[in-house]
Amino acid sequence: SQTIHQWPATLVQPVGSPLSLECTVEGTSNPNLYWYRQAAGRGLQLLFYSVGIGQISSEVPQNLSASRPQDRQFILSSKKLLLSDSGFYLCAWSVQPAVYGYTFGSGTRLTVV
Amino acid sequence: AQSVTQLGSHVSVSEGALVLLRCNYSSSVPPYLFWYVQYPNQGLQLLLKYTSAATLVKGINGFEAEFKKSETSFHLTKPSAHMSDAAEYFCAVSDGGSQGNLIFGKGTKLSVKP
Numbered sequence: 001s002q003t004i005h006q007w008p009a010t011l012v013q014p015v016g017s018p019l020s021l022e023c024t025v026e027g028t029s030n031p032n033l034y035w036y037r038q039a040a041g042r043g044l045q046l047l048f049y050s051v052g053i054g055q056i057s058s059e060v061p062q063n064l065s066a067s068r069p070q071d072r073q074f075i076l077s078s079k080k081l082l083l084s085d086s087g088f089y090l091c092a093w094s095v096q097p098a099v100y101g102y103t104f105g106s107g108t109r110l111t112v113v
Numbered sequence: 114a115q116s117v118t119q120l121g122s123h124v125s126v127s128e129g130a131l132v133l134l135r136c137n138y139s140s141s142v143p144p145y146l147f148w149y150v151q152y153p154n155q156g157l158q159l160l161l162k163y164t165s166a167a168t169l170v171k172g173i174n175g176f177e178a179e180f181k182k183s184e185t186s187f188h189l190t191k192p193s194a195h196m197s198d199a200a201e202y203f204c205a206v207s208d209g210g211s212q213g214n215l216i217f218g219k220g221t222k223l224s225v226k227p
Contacts, residue, residue, distance in 0.1 A: 032212060044203065051212060097207060097213040099213075101147045101149075101205070101215065103159070106155060106156045107155065
């Protein structure tokens with residue numbers, strides 16, 4: 001069966017520090033991968049999605065970046081965090097979104113102080 | 114372009130009462146529609162989906178939704194609310210593009226009063 005792992009679960013980082021959040025999927029190949037952010041009162045915001053290794057689409061210009069070094073690995077990064085980067089970050093995967101929808105990870109609560 | 118609107122950011126019901134969460138969509142192609150539930154500090158979990166088969170879709174935890182093309186709606190219902198249903202609910206529609214990515218509504222937070 002397919003599983004998605006996202007870590008860490010919580011993270012407290014100072015302003016200006018770097019960020020690396022990792023997401024991996026097991027039990028499937030060539031999935032679409034997604035990074036979302038939930039900020040208080042702002043719903044789900046799509047940050048990046050990827051349809052293959054090295055292929056990243058950015059939905060929102062910001063100081064975050066994403067990479068997909070392996071088929072089932074998706075990494076969200078920042079060189080210097082801002083206070084506004086605080087939020088709940090969710091990774092998701094799908095092979096046919098319109099048919100199956102997405103499967104989400106358990107999320108990372110990031111607090112920038 | 115496809116879009117989805119959830120009416121009411123907060124809904125409060127009493128335990129045992131009917132739950133009705135509203136979702137209206139806009140789509141230039143036959144839509145694929147989804148409802149997700151999110152409990153505090155957790156990821157989203159698929160409740161049910163409509164993919165052009167039966168218009169009444171049954172999901173997990175006793176929820177169901179009815180696709181009404183004439184009203185462009187996909188409202189989520191449950192006959193009798195439980196305390197454990199308190200969560201945030203998201204409606205989503207496929208964007209109709211080549212990848213079929215989902216577009217999410219802003220969510221409705223459901224509170225259940227004892």
